[in-house]
Amino acid sequence: MNLSPFTEEHDLLRTTVREWVAGEIAPNVADWEEQGDFPNDVFRRAGELGFLGLAFPESAGGQGGDYWAQVVFLEEVGRVSQPIAMVLSVQTDMATPPILEFGTEAQIESWLKPALRGELIGAIGITEPDTGSDVASIRTHAERDGDEWVLNGSKMYITNGARADFITMVVRTGEMDEANPWGSISMFIVDTTLPGFSISKKLEKAGMRLSDTALIYMDDVRLPADALLGVEGEGFKQIMWELQGERIGVSIFGVAGARAVLDAAVDYARERMAFGRSIGSFQAVSHRLADMATELEAVQSLVYECCELWNRGVYATEEVAMAKLAVGQMTNKVVDAAVQTLGGAGLVEGEFVSREWLGMRIGRIGGGSDEVQRQILARIMGIA
Amino acid sequence: MSSTEPLFREEHDAYREAVRMFVANEINPHAEQWEEQRDYPRELFNKAGAAGLFGAKFDGRWGGTGPDYAAEAVAIEELSRSLSFGTASDLGAHSQLAALYVDRFGDDDQKERYLRPSISGELTGALAVTEPGAGSDVNGIRTRATRDGDDWVLDGSKVFITNGAWSDYVVTAARTSDDPGHENITLFIVDSGSDGLEQRRMKMIAWHTSHTGELFFDQVRVADSNRLGAVGAGFASIMTNFQWERVMMSLSALALADLSLETAIQYAKDRSAFGRPIIKFQVWQHRFADLAVRLRTSKALAYRALRLHIAAEQGHAVPRDELVKVTSMAKLHSQRLAWEIADECVQVHGGAGALKEYPAQRFWRDARVGPIGGGTDDIMRDLIARSLGLGASR
Numbered sequence: 001m002n003l004s005p006f007t008e009e010h011d012l013l014r015t016t017v018r019e020w021v022a023g024e025i026a027p028n029v030a031d032w033e034e035q036g037d038f039p040n041d042v043f044r045r046a047g048e049l050g051f052l053g054l055a056f057p058e059s060a061g062g063q064g065g066d067y068w069a070q071v072v073f074l075e076e077v078g079r080v081s082q083p084i085a086m087v088l089s090v091q092t093d094m095a096t097p098p099i100l101e102f103g104t105e106a107q108i109e110s111w112l113k114p115a116l117r118g119e120l121i122g123a124i125g126i127t128e129p130d131t132g133s134d135v136a137s138i139r140t141h142a143e144r145d146g147d148e149w150v151l152n153g154s155k156m157y158i159t160n161g162a163r164a165d166f167i168t169m170v171v172r173t174g175e176m177d178e179a180n181p182w183g184s185i186s187m188f189i190v191d192t193t194l195p196g197f198s199i200s201k202k203l204e205k206a207g208m209r210l211s212d213t214a215l216i217y218m219d220d221v222r223l224p225a226d227a228l229l230g231v232e233g234e235g236f237k238q239i240m241w242e243l244q245g246e247r248i249g250v251s252i253f254g255v256a257g258a259r260a261v262l263d264a265a266v267d268y269a270r271e272r273m274a275f276g277r278s279i280g281s282f283q284a285v286s287h288r289l290a291d292m293a294t295e296l297e298a299v300q301s302l303v304y305e306c307c308e309l310w311n312r313g314v315y316a317t318e319e320v321a322m323a324k325l326a327v328g329q330m331t332n333k334v335v336d337a338a339v340q341t342l343g344g345a346g347l348v349e350g351e352f353v354s355r356e357w358l359g360m361r362i363g364r365i366g367g368g369s370d371e372v373q374r375q376i377l378a379r380i381m382g383i384a
Numbered sequence: 385m386s387s388t389e390p391l392f393r394e395e396h397d398a399y400r401e402a403v404r405m406f407v408a409n410e411i412n413p414h415a416e417q418w419e420e421q422r423d424y425p426r427e428l429f430n431k432a433g434a435a436g437l438f439g440a441k442f443d444g445r446w447g448g449t450g451p452d453y454a455a456e457a458v459a460i461e462e463l464s465r466s467l468s469f470g471t472a473s474d475l476g477a478h479s480q481l482a483a484l485y486v487d488r489f490g491d492d493d494q495k496e497r498y499l500r501p502s503i504s505g506e507l508t509g510a511l512a513v514t515e516p517g518a519g520s521d522v523n524g525i526r527t528r529a530t531r532d533g534d535d536w537v538l539d540g541s542k543v544f545i546t547n548g549a550w551s552d553y554v555v556t557a558a559r560t561s562d563d564p565g566h567e568n569i570t571l572f573i574v575d576s577g578s579d580g581l582e583q584r585r586m587k588m589i590a591w592h593t594s595h596t597g598e599l600f601f602d603q604v605r606v607a608d609s610n611r612l613g614a615v616g617a618g619f620a621s622i623m624t625n626f627q628w629e630r631v632m633m634s635l636s637a638l639a640l641a642d643l644s645l646e647t648a649i650q651y652a653k654d655r656s657a658f659g660r661p662i663i664k665f666q667v668w669q670h671r672f673a674d675l676a677v678r679l680r681t682s683k684a685l686a687y688r689a690l691r692l693h694i695a696a697e698q699g700h701a702v703p704r705d706e707l708v709k710v711t712s713m714a715k716l717h718s719q720r721l722a723w724e725i726a727d728e729c730v731q732v733h734g735g736a737g738a739l740k741e742y743p744a745q746r747f748w749r750d751a752r753v754g755p756i757g758g759g760t761d762d763i764m765r766d767l768i769a770r771s772l773g774l775g776a777s778r
Contacts, residue, residue, distance in 0.1 A: 003695055003702065005387045266772050281776055286769035293768055294685075294713040301684035308388050322677045377676060378669035383649060 005304065010072050013054075013065075017076040020049060029081045030350050032210040040121065040163060042084065043091060047118015052092050060100050061113035067311035071252050078253025079260040082359045083208035085253035090159045091115065093249030095122025095168045098187060098242045102230030111166055111189055123160040124246070125169035125190065126239060128153065129215070133372045136181035136236060141172040142188065142223065149173075149228070151190065151221040154200070157366075161214030162202045164192055170239045173232055185235035188227045196221035207358030243368060244317065247324040248310050250367050251303045254327040254360070258296050258334040261356050265289060265338035268345070285341060292334045299323075299330040318380045325373035328364035335360045391454055391687055391694075399440070399455050403462035406435045415467035419746065422592045424471050426508075426550070429478065433505020437463070438479045442487055446495050447503040453694045460632050464639035467743060469750040470591030472636070477546035478502065480632050481625070482509025485555045489571065489613035489621050498553060498573060510548035512556045512599055513622060516541060520763045522557070522569070522622055527601060529558035529570060536572060536606045542599040544757070549585035549597030552576050556601070557618050569618030573610040580604040590749040627707060629758055630715040631693055634686040637722035637754045641679050644722070644747040645672065648729035651736075651744075662732065675725050682718045689714040709771040716764035719754030726751040 006014070024045060032038040046052050054069040056062020063069065070092065078085040099112040114120040131137040140153025151171065158167065167190045174184030190197070201215040230238045266289055269280030279285050306323045309316040335357045339346035346353050364370045378384035392400075410431055418424040432438060440455035442448025450456070460480070463472040483502035486494055486509070501507040518524035527540025538558055548554060553573050560570040574581060580602040588596055613621055649672055652663040662668055689710045696702040726747040730737035733744045755761045769775035 003387055003692065003700070266774060270773055280769075280774040283766075283769075283776060286772070286774035286776075287762065287765040289772060289774060290765040290768035291716075293772060294717050297688075297710065297713050298681045298685035298717050301688045302681045304387070305684050311388075319680075322680050325674075326677050326681050371670070374670040374673040377673035381649070381672065381676060383652070383663050383672060384666075384669045 005068050005308065006072065007068075010068055013069055014072045014076060016049070017051060017073055020045070020051070021076055021080050025077070025084055026080045029084065029210070030355075033083070033355055034209075034350060036204070036209045037212070038084070038087075038210045042088075043121050044118040046088060047116060052088070052096075052118055053116035054092075056096075056100060056112075056116060060108050061116040067307060070249075071307050074249060074252040075256040078256030081210075082253065082257045082356055082363075083211040085257070086208060086250070086362075087160055087211045089246075089249040089253060090124060091122050094124040094242060094246045095160075095164075095166070097245050098168050098229060098238060099189065101241065102187065102238055103189075104226070106226060107189060107229065115166075120165040121160055121163055123158050123164035123167045124242070125155040125158055125161075125167040125216075127155065127157045129156045132157070133369055135170065135239065136185070137176075138170060138172055138185065140169070140218065142186070143173075145222070147225045149188070149223040149225070151188070151196075151218045151223055154215065154217045156215050157203070158214045158216055159211055159366075161216055162199050162212035166191055167216075168229065168242075170235045173235075182236035183233060185239075186232045187229040187235040187238050188223060189229050190218070190221070190223065190227065194221050194223070206361070207355070208362055209358075241315075244315065244320050245310070246367050247320050248303075248306050250363065251306065251320075251323045251327040254331045254363050255296070255300045255303050257356060257360065258327075258331045259300075261331075261335050261338045261353055261360075262289070262292055262296060264353055265292075265341040268342050272343075279341070288337055289341065292337045295330050296334055299326045302326055318377065321368075321373045321376045321380070324368060325370055325377070328370055331360045331363050387688075387691065391691060392458065393454075396454055396458050400458045400462055402435065403437060403459050406432065406437060407462055407466040410435075411463075411466040411468055411471060415471075418468055418471065418593045424468070424593050428471070429475070429505040429508050431505070432475055433503060437475070438483065438503045438505065441484070442499065442503055446487070446499045451697065453690070453697055457632075457635055457690055460635050461639045464636040465643050467643075468593050469640055469747070470594035473591050473594045473753075474508075474547040476632065476636065477510055477548075478508045478551070480629060481511035482547075482551065482553065482555050484628070485511060485571065485612060485621070485625065486573070488625065489617075490573075493609065494573065494612065507552040508547060508550070509553050509555060510545050510551035510597070512542040512545045512548055512554050514542060514544050516543050519544075520760055523566060523619060525557060525559060525569065527556070527558045529560050529572060529606070531560075532605075534608050536608065536611065538572065538574065538601040538604040538606060540601050542601075544586070545597045545599055546591075546757075547595050547597075548599055549583050549595040550576075551583070551595075551597075554581075554583075554599060555612060556599075557622060560615055566619040567616035569622070570615050571612040571618045571621060572606045573612055574601075574604060574606055575610075578604050578606070590753050592746075626759060627711045628693060630711050631686065631689045633754065633758045634682075634689065634711075634714040634718040637718045637751065638679065638683050638686060640747060640751055641682075641718075641722040641725040644726040644729040644744070644751070645675055645679060647743060647747070648672070648725075648732045651729075652732050655732075655734075668732065671728065675728060678721055679725065682714075682721050685710070685717055686714045705771060708767060712759075712764040712767040712771075715759065716761055716768065719751075720761060722754055723748070723751040 050063050053062030054065045055067050058064040096115050142149040142151045169190045173186040196219045198217045200217045203213045272279050303323045306319045338353050439448040441450045486499045529536045529538050556572050556574050561568040581604045582600040584598050586596050729744045730748045736742050737744050
């Protein structure tokens with residue numbers, strides 16, 4: 001009888017991840033955030049410990065676990081640092097799953113396996129300077145030249161973009177057909193060491209500063225034939241598949257982050273005295289936090305339903321869009337209520353709650369904005 | 385009931401279909417008329433009983449088909465999705481409160497006399513706890529039961545008793561001691577028609593068909609054989625059952641919310657403004673999407689609470705604190721949301737939202753009871769805050 005989806009094995013994994021995070025991540029997060037950088041060693045260590053391929057099959061270099069193992073990993077990292085969870089999730093839930101799903105044996109050998117070992121760092125390349133939510137309008141294009149592809153264009157807001165060894169990228173491979181803008185998009189694994197690839201700018205962000213977000217340029221980058229990932233012309237469909245796992249991933253670590261922030265606010269409310277008693281003994285404060293705990297519990301229940309569907313291999317577009325939207329809304333509410341509870345202490349730079357307040361705002365924009373999720377849902381509901 | 389096991393199985397789908405048919409045939413065709421008359425025929429209980437709508441959570445020994453709490457949830461969801469929420473509330477109070485109390489706390493003789501005929505619909509029951517001077521604060525009730533030979537004599541009054549204006553029996557909470565602590569309250573089954581008992585209907589702005597009543601007890605004699613459970617055990621019984629009641633209220637409110645949202649979307653498709661159906665405006669598309677997400681989120685939470693209850697009923701160790709916390713959260717989350725969705729349903733109707741001929745205003749009125757009944761929103765927040773180690777005297 002197990003009222004939670006986690007088995008003893010998952011609990012053991014949780015302990016291992018928690019120890020790693022406590023030892024090697026948590027003590028450094030404040031410094032990394034201030035420096036706006038973190039060492040690549042994080043990926044290598046996570047790879048060594050087997051954390052980057054928990055739910056990947058052993059044949060592809062993974063640990064062969066179920067999706068709940070990945071949930072454990074994202075939760076444990078997410079409760080300590082949203083940006084570290086994000087950069088790792090880019091590796092485990094965004095850049096690499098399409099290689100397993102659509103890639104050839106050779107691509108799995110040369111890109112996926114080293115990535116799961118933490119030897120190669122991946123990024124996902126969708127957004128461009130002129131197009132984000134509207135994926136079908138991307139302009140970065142690749143043209144065939146003999147056996148090769150010649151890639152030109154730029155990608156914007158690319159997480160891990162300044163340090164990535166490869167970028168799993170959507171690119172236009174044919175003329176833009178207004179009637180069918182999705183039809184001429186393909187996916188590539190772009191080797192960032194190739195001539196013509198350049199990092200134009202590392203972008204300065206308000207939050208999640210430790211994670212590098214880049215604007216990149218590709219000027220006549222010659223890609224080998226085997227850089228094509230999956231089927232030519234099916235890139236749009238493939239990237240929509242990728243986005244499902246991406247959105248579940250960010251939902252999981254978002255919930256875990258909100259839980260940690262709420263815990264911090266509750267602890268603070270119990271300890272901080274005002275007017276001769278703890279501020280948590282005031283009904284107004286306690287009810288605000290009760291509301292937040294309720295919203296959090298509800299959203300987590302929905303996210304877990306999604307995880308269960310994903311674990312069973314169900315492509316649940318509706319539930320995933322719902323979870324992504326609900327998590328973004330909830331984390332932003334919870335973290336703001338936490339700042340309010342902490343008062344001045346919630347505004348001090350470099351502290352956990354203030355840092356997460358800055359970072360969590362990204363949750364409603366990245367990975368498909370709130371508006372995009374609503375649009376997807378409206379379409380599924382048959383009203384748009 | 386593991387967290388990854390499906391909550392509903394095939395037989396539940398069949399049961400859902402049966403309840404749906406009952407609602408479609410026996411309630412919905414009459415709903416408008418009943419709402420207008422603020423009444424419905426008493427025979428509905430007999431029909432519902434014959435259709436098996438009251439039996440899911442009760443043992444076959446008393447005429448039930450259970451205990452199957454997932455099936456019970458199905459019955460609640462489908463009844464609450466009917467076009468007459470007040471009627472569903474009466475049926476729910478009869479089955480989820482009165483009959484359930486007899487099942488939980490009664491002896492075999494009481495079950496034979498009250499539970500069996502409740503499952504068949506021959507008798508209808510109500511639960512009377514709330515008083516003019518004490519609602520959320522159960523320990524503050526003043527209706528008193530005094531021992532007199534083999535009988536008890538009840539004096540006092542009760543208000544907001546769902547189905548209580550016409551029920552055949554009333555499970556009544558009365559004070560049997562004034563000692564400090566929580567062992568002052570005892571439950572009694574009081575028959576309608578007892579000398580000194582008056583059941584009067586209350587006129588409410590919501591639940592128009594419901595026979596919500598106020599009850600007056602003037603020297604009402606109740607035999608000790610109608611005492612339900614031990615003397616002084618009432619408070620604990622009420623608190624225990626609150627949890628199940630609140631899960632049911634959550635599912636019920638979300639069913640009403642679902643109906644409201646569906647009705648709102650249909651109206652937005654049918655109604656045109658500025659040369660196109662309202663639904664073509666993106667603000668409404670996105671508003672509906674938001675509401676659908678909040679509804680689904682709330683449902684995930686309510687189902688989580690339901691799972692905990694089913695696990696507990698099956699004898700698994702479910703921490704009491706966890707059960708109370710999740711149940712309180714589900715209740716808090718669902719009731720206000722149901723009203724907000726009904727409110728948007730009124731909004732999309734524009735002027736028609738105020739018209740009695742459209743059900744929107746009825747959903748909106750009926751949903752407003754939720755954040756008050758069965759423990760107010762603020763009581764839920766107090767319980768949740770306590771589970772976080774916060775709140776008064778902490």
